[in-house]
Amino acid sequence: MPQHEFPTSRVRGAAALLATLLPISLAAQQVPLTIGGVTARAGERASGFIAVPAGSDSATQVPITIVRGATTGPILALIAGTHGAEVAPVIALQRLRAEVDPARLRGTLVLVHVANLPSFLNRTIYRGPWDAKNLNRVYPGRRDGTVSERIAHAITTEVIDRADYLVDMHSGDGNESLRPYTYWSKLGMDARVDSAAREMALAWGNDHIVVDTNRPKSREASLYTQNTAQVRGKPAITTETGFLGVADEGSVQRNVEGATRLMRHLGMLPALGALRPEERVTHPIWLERTAVLTSPGTGLWYPLVERGHTVQKGTVIGYVTDFFGTRQGDVRSPFTGTVLYVIGTPAMSRGEPVAMIGFVTEER
Numbered sequence: 001m002p003q004h005e006f007p008t009s010r011v012r013g014a015a016a017l018l019a020t021l022l023p024i025s026l027a028a029q030q031v032p033l034t035i036g037g038v039t040a041r042a043g044e045r046a047s048g049f050i051a052v053p054a055g056s057d058s059a060t061q062v063p064i065t066i067v068r069g070a071t072t073g074p075i076l077a078l079i080a081g082t083h084g085a086e087v088a089p090v091i092a093l094q095r096l097r098a099e100v101d102p103a104r105l106r107g108t109l110v111l112v113h114v115a116n117l118p119s120f121l122n123r124t125i126y127r128g129p130w131d132a133k134n135l136n137r138v139y140p141g142r143r144d145g146t147v148s149e150r151i152a153h154a155i156t157t158e159v160i161d162r163a164d165y166l167v168d169m170h171s172g173d174g175n176e177s178l179r180p181y182t183y184w185s186k187l188g189m190d191a192r193v194d195s196a197a198r199e200m201a202l203a204w205g206n207d208h209i210v211v212d213t214n215r216p217k218s219r220e221a222s223l224y225t226q227n228t229a230q231v232r233g234k235p236a237i238t239t240e241t242g243f244l245g246v247a248d249e250g251s252v253q254r255n256v257e258g259a260t261r262l263m264r265h266l267g268m269l270p271a272l273g274a275l276r277p278e279e280r281v282t283h284p285i286w287l288e289r290t291a292v293l294t295s296p297g298t299g300l301w302y303p304l305v306e307r308g309h310t311v312q313k314g315t316v317i318g319y320v321t322d323f324f325g326t327r328q329g330d331v332r333s334p335f336t337g338t339v340l341y342v343i344g345t346p347a348m349s350r351g352e353p354v355a356m357i358g359f360v361t362e363e364r
């Protein structure tokens with residue numbers, strides 16, 4: 001059941017008074033917005049679900065909130081919980097839902113609280129529990145696919161198709177010890193979209209920004225949430241803030257602050273004012289070259305570096321043993337750079353990621 005919340009009578013009174021003082025064209029009141037089973041009118045916050053009907057596997061749903069501002073402006077979609085153990089953004093969206101006042105919002109905030117409910121409730125990493133697929137590799141999804149594909153289809157058609165801007169909010173998964181960074185996809189299809197996405201990354205606040213030029217350009221096989229928005233002409237970024245499947249206060253707060261800065265950048269929070277230049281990332285560290293290192297064997301992983309460490313070319317990032325403790329192989333950094341994440345838990349299979357290293361380049 002959707003739950004509706006209405007502005008206080010005092011605010012409603014003020015809005016009514018304003019409406020009598022302003023010509024209708026200047027009041028620019030928004031029409032209601034419906035997404036899934038949720039409808040929010042101007043100046044209203046509403047929560048509920050997008051239904052994902054059963055297919056070859058069970059039905060599920062996607063919990064969302066629409067914060068419909070009193071006046072017109074951009075529609076910003078914030079998506080958390082694409083990977084179910086990435087919880088700092090999930091907690092952050094609950095705080096944003098409580099904090100963003102629809103009466104003082106310009107435009108609309110769409111919060112996807114947990115994109116991947118099967119993964120969240122079953123506490124799986126990387127892949128959903130029912131179809132073993134990675135939700136962030138199956139976009140734009142399929143109406144008649146397995147559950148991950150049906151969730152992707154629902155988010156594409158209900159959320160992405162309606163949004164003007166999108167942030168896919170990730171963190172270190174249950175096994176990933178990660179320092180904050182942002183992906184900016186320089187897709188090369190539309191300079192305006194690429195440029196607007198770059199400005200979003202600088203507004204969000206993570207100073208390490210991975211420049212990804214290899215995302216697919218196909219609408220039919222966009223694979224990633226962010227990329228699905230971007231090939232449809234909507235500027236989008238992917239953020240990574242949080243680690244190891246916990247919602248530590250610092251990471252939650254960074255997510256809340258990033259979203260707040262971005263809303264100010266987009267002019268959605270007039271009461272807080274526009275984002276000042278010094279509040280953006282003033283010294284971004286562009287990571288144009290990155291490497292995801294993989295395990296040489298199956299067994300137990302022993303990391304020797306921590307998230308955020310600087311490593312040299314040849315530094316041993318960690319090693320893998322067999323199940324009895326015999327060292328099977330080392331993993332070394334291919335270049336000097338920053339450890340964006342390193343696996344922080346023991347279970348390891350051959351070929352799985354053990355760390356991601358960013359090669360630091362000069363700003364151009």
Ligand SMILES: [Zn+2]
Nearest residue numbers: 083086170171
């Ligand atoms: Zn993720």
